[in-house]
Amino acid sequence: xxxTRLGDLTVVGHVRGPAAPDRAVVLVHGVxxxxxxxxxxxxxxxxxxxxxxxxxxxxxxxxRPRHDVDIAAHAAALARYISxxxxxxxxxxxxxxxxxxGAQVVGQLLADHPDAAGAAVxxxxxAEPGTRTIARxxxxxxxxxxxxxPATVGVLLVDAFVRCSVPYYLGQLRHVVDHRLERVLxxxxxxxxxxxxxxxxxxxxxxxxxLAACAPDGRYRTVRGRHHAMDSDPAGVAGIVLDAGRTAxxxxx
Numbered sequence: 001x002x003x004t005r006l007g008d009l010t011v012v013g014h015v016r017g018p019a020a021p022d023r024a025v026v027l028v029h030g031v032x033x034x035x036x037x038x039x040x041x042x043x044x045x046x047x048x049x050x051x052x053x054x055x056x057x058x059x060x061x062x063x064r065p066r067h068d069v070d071i072a073a074h075a076a077a078l079a080r081y082i083s084x085x086x087x088x089x090x091x092x093x094x095x096x097x098x099x100x101x102g103a104q105v106v107g108q109l110l111a112d113h114p115d116a117a118g119a120a121v122x123x124x125x126x127a128e129p130g131t132r133t134i135a136r137x138x139x140x141x142x143x144x145x146x147x148x149x150p151a152t153v154g155v156l157l158v159d160a161f162v163r164c165s166v167p168y169y170l171g172q173l174r175h176v177v178d179h180r181l182e183r184v185l186x187x188x189x190x191x192x193x194x195x196x197x198x199x200x201x202x203x204x205x206x207x208x209x210x211l212a213a214c215a216p217d218g219r220y221r222t223v224r225g226r227h228h229a230m231d232s233d234p235a236g237v238a239g240i241v242l243d244a245g246r247t248a249x250x251x252x253x
Contacts, residue, residue: 030100
């Protein structure tokens with residue numbers, strides 16, 4: 001594992017890939033989750049790139065902060081991690097993949113730290129207008145879990161209620177509903193692909209299409225599966241990530 005500190009925030013990275021990689025992919029999990037959400041996608045990408053699946057502050061193997069952490073603070077800690085473990089390794093700006101709340105963190109990263117990513121893939125972005133309450137988001141996440149494979153649900157439950165803890169999880173949900181992804185994506189200077197599982201109850205198709213239209217260089221793709229599309233269709237999502245890598249760094253003026 002690798003780790004980075006920014007003040008009292010720690011980001012832990014779980015790294016796999018070739019012995020001498022020439023590019024990197026950074027994977028950012030959603031609320032209540034951890035790097036374990038990317039175990040299948042990471043396997044598909046690790047033959048082609050250095051894969052950094054991170055635990056954001058308070059999640060997975062990262063220690064819980066003594067204070068609340070909003071989306072912008074997560075993005076700042078992620079930017080420091082990328083600087084320490086991707087840029088300092090001599091690799092070009094990575095493709096950064098965010099799932100659910102992680103899509104919000106990555107969107108904020110693109111706006112606040114424009115040199116951190118060469119391209120971005122946002123999977124299952126949540127909290128569109130009209131659904132921005134903790135109750136609505138919790139119900140949607142529960143509805144999705146009912147249709148996900150048991151192995152996926154087991155990992156989610158342990159990560160959310162044991163490793164993360166209920167109080168921290170609920171505080172993080174508040175930041176999910178307060179954040180406005182549609183306001184930060186217009187500031188993105190790199191290609192952005194917004195991805196939705198075809199049966200995702202958390203990220204409706206109109207919302208995903210609208211987010212892709214917000215980015216100056218945005219695209220919308222659909223893959224098999226539900227909210228955790230990177231788990232149900234890892235090959236499909238990996239193909240999108242690798243395609244994004246081929247355009248990484250193209251950017252907009």
